Amino acid sequence: MKRSHLLHAELSQVIAALGHGDMLVIGDAGLPIPDGPRRIDLALTRGVPTVAEVLRAVLSEMQVERAVIAREALAPLAEGKLPAWCEGQLQAAPETVSHDELKQLSARAKAVVRTGEFTPYANIVLCAGVVF
Numbered sequence: 725m726k727r728s729h730l731l732h733a734e735l736s737q738v739i740a741a742l743g744h745g746d747m748l749v750i751g752d753a754g755l756p757i758p759d760g761p762r763r764i765d766l767a768l769t770r771g772v773p774t775v776a777e778v779l780r781a782v783l784s785e786m787q788v789e790r791a792v793i794a795r796e797a798l799a800p801l802a803e804g805k806l807p808a809w810c811e812g813q814l815q816a817a818p819e820t821v822s823h824d825e826l827k828q829l830s831a832r833a834k835a836v837v838r839t840g841e842f843t844p845y846a847n848i849v850l851c852a853g854v855v856f
Contacts, residue, residue: 729784735764738835739786742852747833748786749849750778752841756827762835775841776809779848782837783813789853791818794826797845809846818848 730736742748749761752775757763766773791814797807798820805811810818821829829849830836839846 730781732764732766732781735766735782735835735837736785738762738764739782742786742834744852744854745789746852747829747849748782748852749830749833749836749847750775750782751830751836751838751848752843752846753839754842754844755830755836755838755847757836757838758827758831760831761833764835764837767838767840769840770842772840774809775839775843775846775848776813778837778839779810779813782850786850787853787855788814788850790816790851792821792826792829792849792851793818794823794845794847795820796823797847807843807846809841809843810848823847 753767766778823845826847
């Protein structure tokens with residue numbers, strides 16, 4: 725049995741296979757997943773697991789160079805504030821693009837992880853960095 729935080733074998737394998745610049749998407753239950761990327765469906769019930777929980781587990785194993793979220797996720801928040809599902813988890817503020825651009829980016833990802841999250845626009849693209 726693994727000693728690290730992330731126990732899901734398929735997700736751990738995808739992260740291990742990422743190269744510099746490769747993308748992994750963590751999405752809410754409604755994010756359309758294109759045919760190209762590998763689909764990792766973790767959705768169990770409404771809200772289980774949350775994007776925040778999956779993001780925390782992924783970040784325990786993945787070196788992230790940059791992150792991208794939809795501008796629409798910031799719309800109801802105060803200037804400069806991040807959504808609760810990603811607040812405090814990232815080392816640097818994520819870049820923002822339109823939700824349509826984020827969906828286009830997800831088509832180029834190595835994998836898209838579907839969660840049970842029901843918060844609108846709770847989607848994030850993680851770009852792999854290097855550890856050296």
